[in-house]
Amino acid sequence: MKHIISALVQNKPGVLAHVAGMFAARAFNIDSLAVGRTDDPALSRMTIVVVGDDKVVEQVRKQLEKIIDVVKVQDFSIKDVVAHDLMLMCVHAPPDKRHEIIALVEMFKAKVVDIGQKFAMVELADTEEKLEAFIDACKPYGIKNMVRTGTVAMARFNLPNAAESQ
Amino acid sequence: MKKPLHPSQDNPPQSPSALPIKTGAEIIVATLIEQGVDTMFGYPGGVVLPLFDKLYDAPINFIIPRHEQGGCHMADGYARASGKVGVVLTTSGPGACNLVTGIATAMMDSVPLVALTAQVRTDLIGNDAFQEADTTGITRPITKHNMIVKDVKDLQQSIREAFYIASTGRQGPVLIDIPVDIEVAKCQMKPLGEISLAGYRPQEKGHHRQIKMAAEAINKSEKPVLYVGGGVISANASDELRAFAIKANLPVTMTLLGLGSYDQTRAESLDMLGMHGTAYANYAVQECDLMIAIGARFDDRVTGKLKTFAPNAKFIHIDIDPASISKNVNVNIPVVGDAKYILGEMTKEVQHKERKAWFDKIADWKKRFPLRYDAKSPNIKPQYVIEQIYQATKDNAIIVTGVGQHQMWTAQFYKHTRPRHFITSGGLGTMGFGLPAAIGAKIAKPDTTVIDIDGDSSFNMTMNELCTAVQYEVPVKVCIINNGYMGMVRQWQELFYGKRYSKSSLKSPEFAAVAEAFGAVGITVDKKSEVKTAIAKMLGEKMPCVVDFKVEREENVWPMVATGKSLHEMDGLDIFESMA
Ligand SMILES: Cc1ncc(C[n+]2csc(CCOP(=O)(O)OP(=O)(O)O)c2C)c(N)n1
Numbered sequence: 001m002k003h004i005i006s007a008l009v010q011n012k013p014g015v016l017a018h019v020a021g022m023f024a025a026r027a028f029n030i031d032s033l034a035v036g037r038t039d040d041p042a043l044s045r046m047t048i049v050v051v052g053d054d055k056v057v058e059q060v061r062k063q064l065e066k067i068i069d070v071v072k073v074q075d076f077s078i079k080d081v082v083a084h085d086l087m088l089m090c091v092h093a094p095p096d097k098r099h100e101i102i103a104l105v106e107m108f109k110a111k112v113v114d115i116g117q118k119f120a121m122v123e124l125a126d127t128e129e130k131l132e133a134f135i136d137a138c139k140p141y142g143i144k145n146m147v148r149t150g151t152v153a154m155a156r157f158n159l160p161n162a163a164e165s166q
Numbered sequence: 167m168k169k170p171l172h173p174s175q176d177n178p179p180q181s182p183s184a185l186p187i188k189t190g191a192e193i194i195v196a197t198l199i200e201q202g203v204d205t206m207f208g209y210p211g212g213v214v215l216p217l218f219d220k221l222y223d224a225p226i227n228f229i230i231p232r233h234e235q236g237g238c239h240m241a242d243g244y245a246r247a248s249g250k251v252g253v254v255l256t257t258s259g260p261g262a263c264n265l266v267t268g269i270a271t272a273m274m275d276s277v278p279l280v281a282l283t284a285q286v287r288t289d290l291i292g293n294d295a296f297q298e299a300d301t302t303g304i305t306r307p308i309t310k311h312n313m314i315v316k317d318v319k320d321l322q323q324s325i326r327e328a329f330y331i332a333s334t335g336r337q338g339p340v341l342i343d344i345p346v347d348i349e350v351a352k353c354q355m356k357p358l359g360e361i362s363l364a365g366y367r368p369q370e371k372g373h374h375r376q377i378k379m380a381a382e383a384i385n386k387s388e389k390p391v392l393y394v395g396g397g398v399i400s401a402n403a404s405d406e407l408r409a410f411a412i413k414a415n416l417p418v419t420m421t422l423l424g425l426g427s428y429d430q431t432r433a434e435s436l437d438m439l440g441m442h443g444t445a446y447a448n449y450a451v452q453e454c455d456l457m458i459a460i461g462a463r464f465d466d467r468v469t470g471k472l473k474t475f476a477p478n479a480k481f482i483h484i485d486i487d488p489a490s491i492s493k494n495v496n497v498n499i500p501v502v503g504d505a506k507y508i509l510g511e512m513t514k515e516v517q518h519k520e521r522k523a524w525f526d527k528i529a530d531w532k533k534r535f536p537l538r539y540d541a542k543s544p545n546i547k548p549q550y551v552i553e554q555i556y557q558a559t560k561d562n563a564i565i566v567t568g569v570g571q572h573q574m575w576t577a578q579f580y581k582h583t584r585p586r587h588f589i590t591s592g593g594l595g596t597m598g599f600g601l602p603a604a605i606g607a608k609i610a611k612p613d614t615t616v617i618d619i620d621g622d623s624s625f626n627m628t629m630n631e632l633c634t635a636v637q638y639e640v641p642v643k644v645c646i647i648n649n650g651y652m653g654m655v656r657q658w659q660e661l662f663y664g665k666r667y668s669k670s671s672l673k674s675p676e677f678a679a680v681a682e683a684f685g686a687v688g689i690t691v692d693k694k695s696e697v698k699t700a701i702a703k704m705l706g707e708k709m710p711c712v713v714d715f716k717v718e719r720e721e722n723v724w725p726m727v728a729t730g731k732s733l734h735e736m737d738g739l740d741i742f743e744s745m746a
C-alpha cells in the first residue's frame with residue numbers, strides 16, 4: 001500500500017542526509033522524497049512516498065520520529081491527501097503536430113512553458129496517475145526529456161489531522 | 167518537553183548581565199563542570215589544543231588512554247557502572263575516527279555518552295584539510311544525535327542539549343564536533359535554562375489505560391513470563407522490577423544486557439534466554455501464554471526463529487522507545503514510557519496468583535536441564551574458573567567481559583544479582599571492550615572490585631590499556647580465559663564447517679610477562695589445583711593484575727540454538743544429560 005509520510009524537520013545541514021541514511025540503513029524503500037521550505041524559515045517539510053505493508057510504514061514513521069531534528073511526522077494513505085508531482089517534459093512538437101500537442105496540454109490542464117523549433121517544454125502539476133496518463137499520451141510524439149519532482153502532499157480538510165487544524 | 171537541568175552546587179544560575187565573556191574552550195570546560203562532569207577520557211591533537219590548554223588546571227580527572235577506542239570504551243564502562251554520562255574527547259580526523267567502534271558499541275547498548283571531537287577550522291571544512299574527516303557524517307548512524315557547532319554562540323547550549331539527549335529517553339551517545347576556531351572565539355556565557363527541543367519529547371509516564379490493560383492480562387495469565395532487558399538497568403528500575411515480579415508471582419528471564427536486573431539466586435529467576443540461554447528459560451518462553459517484555463527489543467539472538475518465537479503468547483511490551491515496539495514481534499499491549507514509573511504503577515494493579523502448575527513445570531525443567539559442564543575433568547574448564555571467581559567474589563564485584571565463549575560462560579556461570587555489576591558489549595559484540603570498559607568502571611566505582619573476564623583474542627585487541635591502568639593506578643583485575651582460539655569462531659567452525667578451523671587461532675604472548683612489562687602483576691595458571699589460590703592472590707593485589715588461565719582448548723558453549731532454529735530446538739542438552 002502506498003503511504004505518504006509528511007515530516008516537519010529542522011532546516012539544518014545534515015538533516016536530509018540523516019533521513020536518507022536512515023532509510024538506507026533500515027532497508028526501507030522509498031518511491032520519492034521531496035524537500036522544501038515551509039512558512040517557518042527554521043523548518044523544512046519532507047514528503048516521502050513509501051510503499052509497504054502497515055508494519056513497515058509504522059516502523060518508518062517511528063524511526064523518523066526518533067531522529068532528534070525531525071519535529072513532527074504524519075502518515076497518510078493516498079486517499080486522505082491532495083498529492084501532486086510537478087513534471088517538466090520536453091516533447092517533440094514539429095509545426096504540423098503542434099496543434100495536437102496543444103490540445104493534449106489543454107485537456108490535461110498542463111502548460112506550455114517554452115517552445116523551440118522542434119520541441120515544446122510542457123509543465124504539469126497533478127496526481128501521479130494524471131502525470132502517467134499524460135506521459136502515455138505524449139509518447140507517440142516522442143519525449144526527448146523529462147524531469148519530475150517527488151510528490152508533495154497536504155491532508156484534505158475533512159480529516160482529523162487535516163491542514164486546517166495544524 | 168521541558169526539563170530543568172541540574173546545576174552543580176558551585177554553579178548556581180546567574181543573571182545574564184553578570185555572566186563573563188569567555189573563549190569557546192573555557193565555555194566547554196565550564197559547561198562540562200556545570201553538567202557534573204568530574205572525570206573524562208581523551209587524547210590530544212592539533213586542533214584540540216586550545217581546549218587541552220584549558221583542561222590543564224581544570225578540576226576534572228582526565229584519563230589518557232593508549233588509543234581513542236580505549237578511551238571511548240572507558241567512558242562507556244564508566245557510564246554503565248555509575249549511571250552517569252560518560253565523556254570522551256578527541257582531536258579531529260584520526261582521533262575522531264578511532265572513536266567509531268566505541269560509539270557504535272554505546273549506541274547498540276543504549277549507553278549515555280557525550281563525545282566531543284575537535285574539527286578543522288570552519289573555513290577549511292570541506293577542503294580535505296590536514297586531519298579533516300566528516301565526523302558528523304561518519305557518526306550519524308551510530309549516534310543518538312550529533313551536531314557540528316559553527317557559531318560560538320551556540321556552543322554552550324549544544325553541550326547542554328547533548329547531555330540532556332544522551333541521558334534521557336532511550337539513552338545513547340551524542341557527538342558534538344567543534345571546529346578549532348570556535349574553541350578560541352569569544353562569547354558571553356549563557357544562564358542555565360530549561361531545555362526544550364521541538365523534535366525530542368521522551369515520554370516518561372506510561373499511559374494509564376495501557377498499564378491497566380497490561381495488569382489485567384497479567385492477572386488472567388496462567389503461564390506468564392517476564393522478559394527483561396537492559397532498559398530496566400538504564401532506568402534504575404531493579405527494585406521496582408523485584409517488587410512487581412514478587413507481587414504478581416512471575417518467573418523472570420533476562421537478556422545478556424538485562425543480567426543483574428533481577429537477583430539470579432532467587433527461585434523465580436530463569437536466568438538468561440536466547441541462543442545460549444538456559445533450557446528452562448527457553449522452554450518457558452516457548453510455552454508461556456503471556457510474555458511481558460520490559461526494556462528489551464526482541465533481538466534475533468534472543469528470539470531465534472521469529473515466526474515460532476513464543477508461539478502461544480500474547481505480548482505486553484514496556485519500553486521508552488516507541489520504535490522498539492512491534493518492530494520484530496507484533497505487540498498486543500504496548501506501554502511506552504519509563505520502566506521505573508510503569509513498574510511502580512503496574513505493581514499497584516496486579517494481584518498475586520499462585521500458578522502452581524506453571525511453577526511446577528518450570529521447577530521440573532530446572533531440575534532436568536540445569537547448566538552443566540564436566541566438573542570432574544582434571545583439566546581447567548573455563549566454566550570452572552568462572553564459578554570459582556563467583557565463589558570468591560559473590561555479588562561484590564563488577565564483572566566485565568570481552569566477546570566470545572568466555573562472555574557466554576560468564577553470563578551463564580556467574581550468578582548476577584545486582585544491576586550495573588555486569589558490563590558487556592551485547593548489541594555490537596565488540597571484542598576488546600573488556601579491559602578499557604573495566605578501567606572505566608573501576609574509576610567510577612573505586613571501592614568495588616572490578617574483574618574483566620576476557621578472551622585471549624579479545625584481550626589482544628586492547629591490552630595496551632593495561633598501561634593506562636598502571637599509570638593511573640586503577641587496580642582492575644583481568645582473568646583471561648585462554649583457550650588459544652577465537653573460541654566462539656572455532657565453535658561455529660566445529661559445528662557448521664566440518665571442524666575446519668580456518669584462521670581462528672592466533673599466537674598470543676605470555677600474558678603474565680606482558681602484564682609485568684606494563685608494570686602490572688602477572689600470574690599464569692595451568693593446573694586446576696592452582697585456580698582458587700590464583701584468584702585469591704589476584705583479589706589481594708593492590709595493583710592491576712592479569713591472570714592467564716590456560717583452559718581446556720576446545721570446550722563449547724551449551725546449550726545452543728543454531729541460527730534459524732526455534733528457541734526450544736536447543737543443541738547440547740544430550741551432552742548435559744551425559745554429564746549428569
Ligand atoms: C572487533 C570484533 N572482531 C571480530 C569479532 C567476531 N568474533 C566474535 S567472537 C570472536 C572470537 C573471540 O575470541 P576470544 O576473545 O579468544 O574469546 P573466546 O571465544 O575464545 O572465549 C570473534 C573473532 C567481534 N565480535 N569483534
Ligand SMILES: [Mg+2]
Nearest residue numbers: 621622651653
Ligand atoms: Mg579464546
